[in-house]
Amino acid sequence: MSTKGKVVGIISNLVTVAVDGPVMQNEICYIIMSDVKLMAEIIRIGENNAYIQVFESTRGLKIGTEVEFTGHMLEATLGPGILSKNFDGLQHDLDKMGGTFLQKGDYTPALENDKLWEFKPLAKPGDEVVPGSWLGEVKENWMPHKIMVPFSFTGTFTVKEVSTDGEYKINDTIAVIADEEGNEINVSMVQKWPVKIPIKAYKEKPRPFDFMETGIRVIDSLNPIVEGGTGFIPGPFGTGKTVLQHALSKQAEADMIIVAACGERANEVVEIFAEFPELDDPRTGRKLMERTTIIANTSNMPVAAREASVYTAMTIAEYYRSMGLKVLLLADSTSRWAQALREMSNRMEELPGPDAFPMDLPAIISNFYARAGYVHLSNDETGSVTFIGTVSPAGGNLKEPVTEATKKAARCFYALSQNRADSKRYPAIEAVDSYSKYIEYPEFIEFMKKNVSADWVDNILLAKNVLIRGREAYEQINILGDDGVPIDYHQILWKSEVIDFVILQQDAFDKVDASTPIKRQRYMMNKVLDVYKTEFKFDSFEEVNPYYKKIINVFKQMNYSEFHSDKFKKFEDELQEVIKERAVLEN
Amino acid sequence: METTAFQKIHTKIDQITKATCSLRATGVGNEEMATVDNRLAQVVKIQGDLVTLQIFSGTEGIPTNAEVVFLGHAPRLAVSEELSGRFFNAYGQPIDGGPEIDGDLVEIGGPSVNPVRRKQPSELIATGIAGIDLNNTLVTGQKIPFFADPDQPFNEVMAMVALRAKADKIILGGMGITNDDYLFFKNTFENAGAIDRIISFVNTTEDPPVERLLVPDMALTAAEYFAEKNQNVLVLLTDMTLFADALSIVSNRMDQIPSKDSMPGSLYSDLAKLYEKAVQFPDGGSITIIAVTTLSGGDITHAIPDNTGYITEGQLFLRKDTDIGKVVIDPFRSLSRLKQLVIGKKTREDHPQVMNTAIRLYADAANAKTKIENGFDLTDYDKRTIEFAKEYSEKLLAIDINIEIDTMIDTGWTLFNKYFSDAETGIKSELIEKYGKRKSE
């Protein structure tokens, strides 16, 4: 018999429950109000009392109300039908809910029990399998969705039976497997997994090294991320975090995208709802929505479910990774999740850490980032979860706890700068202060040499160096005046401006410029570095600025033209002409 | 008050603090309303049979034997067409001498719209002010605050915007506004003949500060009533900084741990719950929120404007321009995040380029001015940008402008042609051909 309890205390959404039996930390329970059941999670256990955070408003709740415990933690439902869905933070299907407004306790199922899926067996009787082994697959949109031995099983099993080709529902048995003692177990196409626990159904997790193309130049060409890598984007409001994440979700080279809208604006999710079913995925020609799942727990939705939403999203990501897919998980914004933790911790009167956040915030953040990664599966296939989160630092100050804790956990740092945003230099990533730790990995350098270009990483270092020297020159000119410095200072400043305007800046709202394939990035980087390496002749500093503006303008026209189109070539020729005007030719 | 036969009356209070009182009672619901000595109060905490009530007007003079009556419901508002043209206090009680509203009683602070049931905003709101329409175009369903120092005329600008916005209803939520400001709004709306489209919920400086916590939810509940009837509703919230101050008073009195700037840790969620009521419904109704967040010394890193900026869809900065001696909408720090949805689509195709070019040239003027300050010489281009900036401020940025959007764009072209060559503006040649041809002199 499951444990029951009665409400004995209420402070906002923190409710104290006197229990009549055993309960476990993070167990899910339901408060049985007269007209509705409210879902909640145990967050602390005391003498005969469970402290629960309710995923809903507790308005009208009374002392003495009955509570039912479920015996399990918050679980994700994993099976075909997750792709293209819009879920709330607890994986309820938002489209299935009735009415315009979110009603308390309207808990819709994540998947469809009656839908038929075209099944194809992959395993055969006699095969040895372990949790995560592929038993068969169904086509989900265009993706082969593997049906696996449930992750919650332990040990080795022998396949007894696998269903033949045909149409099945998710709860149908599609395989029978036997454990070491010979006990037979039916396996269906759906399984459950507690979201707070990482899915570890893989053989090993090596260091990631495989470049992940994003089409965003300041990332790929200066701070590249890898498949299975981690990154974060801190920035004050209005500096472009969300626009950047949306660009990543549209362009990144991944099989599946999970967007966790965590405590941010509803209209930004609506934008995805409106656009993604219309936009094409350039890699497959399919609609973007076909490879996307959205977890929407916007700022006006229950605060406690905000924290759950990122875990739900990560669990779904790990599930698809186990199918050998490249998954990109984006969360906007992880600060909102940290704030949700802070609200609960304060209500429980825990000893506060810096800025009243819970003491264990850094550990929580680093454990979460650690769930990303590139893995070798039991059948030697590979899969990955790449995670990029945004951080919304209070007052724009990067010394606040969430930014500091995340900096320790994530390997790529994409700092958005207020100054760049103010001067409309988008994306406002401060290229010099930002970094990718992956460019120090020998595996990655090797990979880029083999697959992209021999001097990719060297060019990154060179370009960054020019940007740093440009910044120094700018400071000198500001102190000493235009005519107080040698002409060379103006040149180095403007050479760095060429990199800034041509490589770093990219118009997310222009059809052509929004996404730059890696070949084109390489081409443009070489062109820009050629300009850097060219010596130009000037008689006075006043000639420097208009001349480089001309170069930048032609380059920008190239950026706005289709690669290698007639228009592109015309501007390219024009660029050569402009360069010739002042280039000092070497013999 | 609305006492009925079933309601049990309590007369023994165990504990009284500055903002709350606690007593033994059973069968009480969380967030339920009550009266304590005829003052309105709300349940904020229940521990066993010990119920803690927050008394909105404060606990001064409350005796331990005060009469406590539980009302059996959360705060609510009577909604019907009769709301139009009326003035209410923070509890939704008439303050204009008129009768009580005959309508459905709706709990305030109700559920949120399911995000999949929202429509992407797409209807432009024309205000005649170029600093808004040209540079920071507003859209129905948007939420945006004015960031302004207390000495700026934000209430006047807001009233003007409201009247020009062609909304079906304008709902004013006044929090801690002075009685003079309240009368200003009333007179302005009356003189414009708009009073029957206006609904006001007002807490003035003469009223207890904690009462203002109810004002935005009252205003937004009324807004939802009309928006669900497919009307375009504009909600004005002034001053949200005073609302947030009231939040901090309460959390402080309840001994909660403050986070940055002594604001409660839940400030973001508390504000988001209100601002996210802005919505475009698929059937045509909408709620647009224009708010005021007063700054202290222009500091936007303070927790109140900072959290607001993270929630709203942009912000409009008011600033006094010393060149022309007028208040302008600062083109650098202002932003409308939804302008992309309409500019160049619902407005002329040259709108985005003209807007961006003008702002870029205005930025060049700012750099030129820094050069002067640092004692460096100006180039000819620098001098032209400074001339341009002055005329741009006067003809487009000042808040006393009232012109059509096409006229704003044309004015932009006129200024470009007066001060710059085509190469210096760098606008696409097709657009220059079509809209920006120089008149032969």
Ligand SMILES: Nc1ncnc2c1ncn2[C@@H]1O[C@H](COP(=O)(O)OP(=O)(O)O)[C@@H](O)[C@H]1O
């Ligand atoms: N790459 C970009 N290209 C053009 N405009 C941009 C870009 N990034 C941001 N913006 C502008 O900045 C605004 C705010 O960006 P957003 O991503 O919403 O900021 P944040 O999420 O950091 O608050 C956008 O509405 C847009 O006007």
Ligand SMILES: [Mg+2]
């Ligand atoms: Mg954002």
